[in-house]
Amino acid sequence: MLVVVVALVAALCAVAPAHAATVTVPNGGQFRDTSGNVVHAHGGGVIKVGAYYYWFGENRNADSTFRYVSVYRSTDLRTWEFRNNVLTQQSHSELAVANIERPKVIYNSATGQFVMWMHKENGRDYGEARAAVATSSTVDGNYTYRGSFRPLGHMSRDITLFRDDDGAAYMISAANENADLHVYRLTDDYLGVHTLLHRLWQGSWREAPAMFKRNGVYFLLTSGATGWAPNQQKYATASSVAGTWSALQNAGDNTAYGSQAAYVLPVQGTSTTSYLYLGDRWAGAWNGAVNDSQYVWLPLTFPSNTSLSLSWTPQVSIDTATGVVQSTAGPAENLVARHSGKCLDVTSGSTADSARTLQYTCGTGTNQRFTVQDLGNGYVRLVARHSGKCLDVSGNSTADGATVLQYTCGGGTNQQWQFRDAGGGYVRLVARHSGKCLDIADASTADGAGGLQWSCGSGANQQFTRRAVA
Structure with a gap:
């Protein structure tokens, strides 16, 4: 989705922000704002106004019902300042008990209004399937709720907005119990639906749409509909929003690295424009509250003008001044077993869930x-x-002998470990959920001996050296 650059410098930027330096964003965690509080912008979107990026998203109650749509701003996409809860339970009677999901904001230069669209449910069941609209004359001011409806009578769930270069705006939403994806042209004031342009991929069960434009080609990235569980993201392209869309093609691995698309952010600078995938790693996948969800940000690359690639990176380097966004490996470690001098290894270099760990000659x-x-x-x-x-x-097992493997990252305590000093420069790795140690089976010194958990003891097959590698 394109970032809207709005020239409101006098009104919005009384003091010019400092030049943004290159920053590094680690993947699979949460952000904290400049006051030290967790950033809650889940299912969100970004709009650029002047020198600032404004990030809107869901900030929910403990029971996952609507609390706020919150907004944060940043010049570098790493340092976020909380600005406002722009929509609250008190904003309108419809919002007192509700679910509000995937808020997106675009600017209408003809009316001078920032317009927010979102998915709205009644907070008790999941049957309303409505779109809702709110507006404000300032990007981070209090938004006036203008009501909810079913677009042209159709169900509307996961939602996104796209504003084209000519000022035309589009809303894309999951419809027909998520079986279809609808593309709507909005009215000139962006407050209503003018035309249903497409019923895309009927019966394919797509949600979480994100649209953007690059070199005259429109990309639409979507997720499968599998509840909170992550799944294979797919994308299609077209030469115009109203034109014919291509068949769906895979993007990333079969879980999008444990995430779901929320937005694609163009980062336009003096040297280039990069495209940054903003994904949510939903806590619902491990039975957590929405506000425990994490973020996965990945740079998109383009093998051709009509194809994209989404690859894993532990962290992302971002220079908003130049527009350069790059994958960076960041620091990593080998875990070298004391008894054998061999490294903890994921079998055969597999990227699949449940691939076992073992020890193998370090390489x-x-x-x-x-x-x-x-x-x-x-x-x-x-x-x-x-x-x-x-x-x-x-399996979250607490038993001796349970296999240690790799799995899509989540919030489970069976993926949380503590380094405990074993003396002599060695450490034990203790699983939080069980209190048991990472162990090489039978104290074997052979390649291929499996990693498992076992009651902690004094064996050298439970002691590891942490060796920094590039």
Whole structure:
């Protein structure tokens, strides 16, 4: 989706912001704002106004019902300042008990209004399937709720907006119990639906749409409809929004690295324009509250003018001044078993869920390299460099002998580990859920001996050296 650049410098930028330096955004975690609070912009979208990027998203109650649409701003896409809860339960009687999802904002230069569209449910069941609209004369002011409806009588769930270069605006939403994806042309004031242009991929069960334009080609990225569970993202292209869309093609791995598309952000600078996939790693996948969800941001690359590629990277380097967005590997570690001198390894370099860990002669393979993500609670996640998946105890088992494998990262304590000093420069890796140690089976020194958990003891097959690698 295109970023709207609005020239409101005098009204919005009394003091010019500092030049944004290159920043690094780690993947699979949460952001904190400049006051130290967790950023809640789930299912959100971004609009650029002047020098600032404004990030809108869901900020829910503990029971996952609507609390706020919150907005944050940043010049560098890493340092976020909380600005306002622009829509609240008190904004309108319809919102007192509701579900509000996937808020997106675009600017209408003809009316001078910022217009927000969102998916609205009644907060008690999931049968309303309505779109809702709100407006404000300032990007981060209080938005006036203008009501909800079914567009041209059709169900409307996951939603996005796209504003084209000519000022025409479009709303894309999941319809027909998510079986279809509808593309609507909005009215000139962006407050209503003018025309239903497409019923795309009927019966294909698509949701979470994100549209953007690059070099005259329109891209529409979507997710399958599998509840909170992540799945294969797919995309299509067209030469115009109203034109014929291509067949769907896969993007990323079969879980989008444990995420679901929320938005695609063009980062336009002095050197280039890059395109950044903004995804949610929904906490519902591990039975958590929505506000525990995490973010996955990945640079899109384009093998051709009508194709895209979505690849895993542990972190993203962003320079909003130049527009350069790049994958960066970041620091990683080998975990070297004391008894054998061999490295913890994901079997055969597999990127699949449930691929086993084992020990193997240390080499240069990225399946022996792990990024350590500090969770801020005394525990870490160990993310395999080659797959973006987490070191996991199979089935959340607390039993001796349970397999240690890789699995799509989530919030489960069976993916949380603590490094405990074992003396002599060695550490034990203790699983949070069980209190048991990562262990090489039978203290074997052979290649291929499996990784498992076992009651912690003094064996050298439970002791590892953390060795930094590039």
